[in-house]
Amino acid sequence: MNRLIRSTLVSLTAASLMLELTGCGGNDRTESPMSTKPNQNQAAQQFNDLMQRPDIDQVTARYEEMYIQVRSALSVAFPDLQWRQTSQLTGAACGFKYPGLDADDEQRGLPNWMAPGSITDAHWDEAVEVVQNVARNYGFNTVVPTVNRPNDHEVVFYDTYEAELNFGSAVNTTLLVRTGCHLTAEAKKRGTPRLTS
Amino acid sequence: MVAWGEVIRWSPEPLAELVGVLNNRYNQLIGCADELRGTAMPEGWSGPAANAAAAKANQLADDAEELAAEGAMLRRAAGDVSDAITGVLHGVTEAQSLAAAHEFRIDDDGSVIDHGPAPVCTESDPDGSQATADRQRIAVELQDRVKEVLRSAEDVDNDFCAVLDRILSSHVLVPGSDGTDLAAVGNSGWPLGSLSIPAPPPTGATPADNAAWWATLSPNQRTVLLHDHPELLGNRDGLPGDTRSKANMARIPGERAAIQQQIDTANQQLAELSNQSELSPGAIQHIQDEIDQLEAKLGSLDSIEATMHRPGERQLLTLDTSGDRLKAAVAVGNVDTAKNVAVFTPGFTSTVDRSLSGYDNDMQNLQQHAQSLSDRYGDGGQVATVTWMGYEAPQWDGVLDGDQSVASDHLARVGAEKLDGFLNGLGASHDSTRQPLHLTALGHSYGSLTTGLALQRDTPVNDAVVFGSPGLDADQRSDLKVPDGHLFSAMSDQDSVPKLDVLNHFGISPYDMAGIDRVDTGNAISVDGTPLGATHTHSEYLQEGSTSQYNMAAIVAGRPDLRVSYMPPPASPAPQPPVHR
Numbered sequence: 160m161n162r163l164i165r166s167t168l169v170s171l172t173a174a175s176l177m178l179e180l181t182g183c184g185g186n187d188r189t190e191s192p193m194s195t196k197p198n199q200n201q202a203a204q205q206f207n208d209l210m211q212r213p214d215i216d217q218v219t220a221r222y223e224e225m226y227i228q229v230r231s232a233l234s235v236a237f238p239d240l241q242w243r244q245t246s247q248l249t250g251a252a253c254g255f256k257y258p259g260l261d262a263d264d265e266q267r268g269l270p271n272w273m274a275p276g277s278i279t280d281a282h283w284d285e286a287v288e289v290v291q292n293v294a295r296n297y298g299f300n301t302v303v304p305t306v307n308r309p310n311d312h313e314v315v316f317y318d319t320y321e322a323e324l325n326f327g328s329a330v331n332t333t334l335l336v337r338t339g340c341h342l343t344a345e346a347k348k349r350g351t352p353r354l355t356s
Numbered sequence: 357m358v359a360w361g362e363v364i365r366w367s368p369e370p371l372a373e374l375v376g377v378l379n380n381r382y383n384q385l386i387g388c389a390d391e392l393r394g395t396a397m398p399e400g401w402s403g404p405a406a407n408a409a410a411a412k413a414n415q416l417a418d419d420a421e422e423l424a425a426e427g428a429m430l431r432r433a434a435g436d437v438s439d440a441i442t443g444v445l446h447g448v449t450e451a452q453s454l455a456a457a458h459e460f461r462i463d464d465d466g467s468v469i470d471h472g473p474a475p476v477c478t479e480s481d482p483d484g485s486q487a488t489a490d491r492q493r494i495a496v497e498l499q500d501r502v503k504e505v506l507r508s509a510e511d512v513d514n515d516f517c518a519v520l521d522r523i524l525s526s527h528v529l530v531p532g533s534d535g536t537d538l539a540a541v542g543n544s545g546w547p548l549g550s551l552s553i554p555a556p557p558p559t560g561a562t563p564a565d566n567a568a569w570w571a572t573l574s575p576n577q578r579t580v581l582l583h584d585h586p587e588l589l590g591n592r593d594g595l596p597g598d599t600r601s602k603a604n605m606a607r608i609p610g611e612r613a614a615i616q617q618q619i620d621t622a623n624q625q626l627a628e629l630s631n632q633s634e635l636s637p638g639a640i641q642h643i644q645d646e647i648d649q650l651e652a653k654l655g656s657l658d659s660i661e662a663t664m665h666r667p668g669e670r671q672l673l674t675l676d677t678s679g680d681r682l683k684a685a686v687a688v689g690n691v692d693t694a695k696n697v698a699v700f701t702p703g704f705t706s707t708v709d710r711s712l713s714g715y716d717n718d719m720q721n722l723q724q725h726a727q728s729l730s731d732r733y734g735d736g737g738q739v740a741t742v743t744w745m746g747y748e749a750p751q752w753d754g755v756l757d758g759d760q761s762v763a764s765d766h767l768a769r770v771g772a773e774k775l776d777g778f779l780n781g782l783g784a785s786h787d788s789t790r791q792p793l794h795l796t797a798l799g800h801s802y803g804s805l806t807t808g809l810a811l812q813r814d815t816p817v818n819d820a821v822v823f824g825s826p827g828l829d830a831d832q833r834s835d836l837k838v839p840d841g842h843l844f845s846a847m848s849d850q851d852s853v854p855k856l857d858v859l860n861h862f863g864i865s866p867y868d869m870a871g872i873d874r875v876d877t878g879n880a881i882s883v884d885g886t887p888l889g890a891t892h893t894h895s896e897y898l899q900e901g902s903t904s905q906y907n908m909a910a911i912v913a914g915r916p917d918l919r920v921s922y923m924p925p926p927a928s929p930a931p932q933p934p935v936h937r
Contacts, residue, residue, distance in 0.1 A: 249668025254717030268724040273731040330734035
């Protein structure tokens with residue numbers, strides 16, 4: 160293949176890449192997935208949407224309450240489960256879905272919990288129901304079984320904020336809660352995006 | 357030249373005791389020496405004899421001052437050497453422990469002897485070559501450590517000799533110093549007596565060299581370096597993540613000020629150019645571009661600080677303001693204490709100022725889920741995940757610009773060398789503390805090319821996942837030094853990036869290469885057959901709740917056996933030929 164054809168194909172490859180990565184080739188999450196170039200209109204709209212949600216501190220407190228109730232309910236149904244915390248609270252900016260909100264937004268991972276020992280296959284559905292009975296009181300109405308094989312189960316509950324309550328059992332039994340995206344208390348109090356304030 | 361056999365027998369105690377002895381002598385000297393000057397000329401005594409006596413007394417006082425300074429110098433040096441010896445001996449202990457753990461020994465002449473059994477052939481290493489390569493890597497690391505210990509020991513020895521030489525030549529007092537009383541004079545020997553800290557290994561040092569050097573420093577020396585020279589520590593592969601992070605965070609204000617100064621200078625130049633009667637658009641644009649670049653670096657520092665202040669433990673493992681774009685690496689969790697560490701390399705259009713917060717969200721998500729899987733499947737090992745933006749990924753404005761383009765592997769090659777150092781640094785640092793390490797490399801898009809190139813050198817990587825990959829610059833599986841059965845790929849159904857490299861410009865596609873196991877990004881196992889957790893595009897591989905993220909979390913947690921493997925769709929039946937009647 161001569162050099163001209165080769166370099167033309169290389170340029171076409173680069174151009175195709177450009178189209179793919181701007182979302183012209185697919186349903187990407189953002190305009191440009193690998194970089195959050197702020198679009199002020201989009202940021203303002205998202206800020207307004209998030210103003211309708213509780214702030215991150217409020218929602219964390221609510222999920223902590225749910226978390227305690229879930230662990231208690233499971234311990235009542237399965238008395239051998241002895242829960243212990245295995246990680247610390249972490250937080251991050253809301254990510255590529257929310258470009259341009261700077262430090263106004265936050266998504267948090269509540270501490271993970273684990274109980275040694277598993278829930279047997281025969282009792283798994285019962286355990287899911289125990290968790291579901293608590294979770295639905297907190298708006299976690301979407302239920303998604305993600306792993307379901309012998310001695311290996313996982314189910315994920317979601318609420319309307321895309322928060323996740325993850326419950327699984329294999330060698331041990333685990334719980335995980337991660338919030339959706341919320342404004343910080345300071346941003347919600349301010350009421351307008353940082354860029355325009 | 358000190359020998360290994362001598363160094364391992366050094367002891368800090370005698371010098372530490374000497375400090376106490378010298379202190380007593382110094383105090384006694386101070387107690388009587390000032391009296392000497394005071395009694396040199398008693399009141400009421402004058403004449404030639406009195407003058408001669410005074411001159412003699414002053415001479416004795418001068419001698420005493422010199423002796424005091426020598427004593428102080430030796431006292432300080434003895435203390436510093438004693439402290440430095442503890443550091444050197446720590447380096448010895450680490451090297452010996454590492455050797456013993458892997459069935460090596462270090463002889464008195466410093467040679468590293470392998471007395472382990474011959475490598476065993478296993479299913480995953482049928483000819484034993486992987487095991488042999490591992491032993492060679494450890495042997496080289498041990499040789500590096502011996503070299504660094506001896507270099508530090510030599511440094512300590514030379515410094516102490518230099519101090520002793522000054523004392524023996526009686527040239528301790530700084531000329532012109534105003535020693536009006538003996539305590540002050542005694543203290544003039546103090547700064548002269550302090551030893552230098554062994555300098556870090558020179559440019560080109562391996563991460564193992566750096567880890568070995570760090571091991572030879574005492575806690576005091578490390579504290580001094582961290583305070584006075586963080587720029588020597590922050591990006592030094594092989595040092596603990598905690599040290600690198602503290603050093604890099606300490607550097608931010610100074611780096612910010614330096615960049616701002618460059619912006620101010622450039623703005624000044626811009627103003628001068630704009631005021632000229634004949635405008636030079638090219639020159640103006642050049643300076644404006646420079647200002648934009650510098651502003652982006654400031655934005656990158658803002659992004660780093662905002663990310664580091666989010667709740668939870670993080671470490672700033674790399675901070676490099678050189679070049680066109682700022683480079684950084686941020687860990688969620690603690691890479692020193694975690695057993696399971698994942699290093700994620702992003703690709704095209706990634707920059708710290710625009711992308712760090714998004715990738716940090718992905719890494720926090722991955723870390724939390726991998727930790728949960730680690731707990732669920734019994735390992736329980738702590739997890740840390742790193743957004744590694746330690747190279748300048750190709751950008752939009754370079755697409756048609758030769759080796760700066762995303763269509764060229766040049767930037768990936770430059771990045772791979774740095775990623776290689778970073779990965780080996782994690783290994784060397786864990787070797788120092790004897791903390792087990794399960795290391796996973798994750799490469800997305802152009803970042804998978806960078807990762808693929810890095811994995812063609814020796815690294816301690818145990819598992820690797822390449823996703824949305826245009827290629828790895830490899831022609832066969834054996835080019836990639838990852839244990840068999842531990843290299844995975846992922847490709848979503850609507851991601852066309854993997855199919856762009858029509859010329860195999862970046863080597864054989866990882867999706868076509870035998871020996872790379874593809875994982876599922878489509879529907880997870882569900883009870884009613886509904887597709888769940890599928891991801892489709894180039895940018896969704898780390899999306900929460902997806903099969904793709906689950907697979908990566910399982911691999912990061914050290915359980916690749918739990919992954920959901922990709923099942924190709926059933927082939928469509930061939931069309932039946934028409935039946936002729």
